[in-house]
Amino acid sequence: MQIHVVHPGETLWLIxxxxxxxxxxxxxxxxxxxxxxxxxGLALVVPTPTQTHTVQPGENLTQIAQRYGTTVEEISKINQIQNPNMILSETILTIPAHKPVIDVNAYTINTGETGAEDGGLSTIDDTAMLQSAAAERVVPVMAITNFSATAAGSSLAHSVLASTDIQDVLLTNILKVMKEKGYQGLNIDFENVLPADRENYNQFLQRAVDRLHPEGYSVSTALAPKISDEQKGVLYEAHDYAEHGRIVDFVVLMTYEWGYRLGPPQAISPLNEIKRVLDYAVTVIPRNKILFGFQIYARDWLLPHVQGQEAETFSQQEAIRRAIQYGVAIQYDPIAQSPFYRYTDAEGRNHEVWFEDARSAQAKFDVVKDYNLRGISYWVLGYPFPQNWLLLEDNFTIRKIR
Structure with a gap:
């Protein structure tokens, strides 16, 4: 897979x-x-030819996979082989490159369970998601949150974290839902937790692990992007990186939202800022427990920016469509490793768009390799980004359940 950045006057035929x-x-x-x-400035992925192998008489996929340091599953997938036990001699196989093995997960927008102050859980319709997970051999993970679109969740988190009785009720309800629906892990996404509740949060995580591990379930957390343990702010102070890294199976670093929908226009996931978070995180959390948070949406801000004015959020494909519609060149910030452009709409209003493309995705994948992290966590599914998924498979072998 190659990445080609379009130059003025180029056509697809020339490329x-x-x-x-x-x-x-x-x-x-x-x-x-x-x-x-x-x-x-448009970044295209180009599916270039890769290494091939001509099957010799008597050879099987296991032998070929061992020869090239890959797996039968990867060879079968890339060659669209339905029955790995039936391979004809003289067949020309594409051989996947040797790639790091990582975990990849992704949040879906309306599938998190929301806790209540009495330890109850609001119900959701997650049948389609669970069916898709089973069909794709993906581990379904149940997410519980303390916040909503209209409430920060600090009070709710405090009510739960201050009472071990409520925690017991909550964990009992969680286990009931997980067993009934087939979830195999729990992700705890408590945000805006009061600084005074930091130790209570740590103790709750230990209680969750003590209840869920014997039942065979994993426990993970979502963490705000901190650059030091002393970082101030309700978003950060109660998130104890070292204790989360010690207690739970893995953490998701929410390394996005610098370009906040209500804030001024800027890169949503600037890589220079993300590296500052990782530089701290790897000193207190084992690298094999860290998932790199990767947002897969774009934003369009009106200019001049007015504080509190909400930016429009949409897919990377829509960002490309608008650049083409308005005939503007796409620029690339080498520090943030993020593409952006500005345009004027039909009403004469100026806009600034920040998004992700093949270049920024590859830059993030390189960081995952450089820091030797466990994997990648996407926020959030539902925004088409075809270049990302092709590059993900080109860079990594994704660990799947059997």
């Missing part, structure tokens, strides 16, 4: 000729709506 692929391959890989319309 395809350069890499020895077809226009259709590029259009399909990037899900381009208007292949004849490109803008300068």
């Amino acid at each position: 395809a000729q350069r890499y020895g692929v077809t226009v259709t391959q590029i259009v399909t890989a990037n899900q381009l709506e208007s292949p004849s319309k490109l803008v300068s």
Whole structure:
């Protein structure tokens, strides 16, 4: 897989000729709506040829996989082999590159369970999600939260964390739901926890682990992006990186939202800021317990920015469509490792858009490798980003359940 940044005057035909692929391959890989319309700075993934192997008489996929340091599953997947036990000699196989093995998870927007002050849980319709997880051999993880779109959740978290009786009720309810629905892990996403509740939160995590581990369930947490243990603010102070790293099975670092929907325009996930978080995190949390948080949406701010004015949130594909619609070049911030552009709409209003593309995704994957992290956690599914998924598979072997 190659990344090509469009230059002024280039066409898909010229790009395809350069890499020895077809226009259709590029259009399909990037899900381009208007292949004849490109803008300068657009980052495309190009599915270039990879290493191949011609099957010899008597060879099987196990032998071939061992030879190249890969797996039967990966060879079968990349070659779309339905029956790995039936491989004809002289078949030309594409061999996946040797890649780090990582965990990948993703949040879905309306699937978290919300706790109540008495330890109860609000119900949700998660049937379709659980069915999809089973079909794709993905571990379904139940997420519980203390916040909503209209409430920060500090009071609710305090009510739960201050009472071991309520915690027992909550954990009993969690186990009941997990057993009934087939969840295999619990993710605790308590945000805006009062600083005074920091130790109570740590003790609750230990109680959760003590209840869930004997039942065979994993426990993980979501952590605000801190650069030191002393960082001030209700979002950060009660999140004890060292204790979470010691107690739970893994953590999700929420390394996004610098470009907040109600704040001024800027990169949503600037890599320079993310590295500051990781530089601290790896000193107190085992690297094999850290999932790198990766947001997969774009934002469009009106200019000049007015404090409190909400930016529009949409997919990376929509960000590309708007750049093409308004005929503006896409720029790239080398420090934040994020693409952006500005345009003027039909009503004469100025806009600034920050998003992710193939370059920024690859830069994040390189950081995951450089820091030797457990894997990646996506926030949030539902925003198309085809370049990301192709590059993810090109960079890593994703650990799946059997």
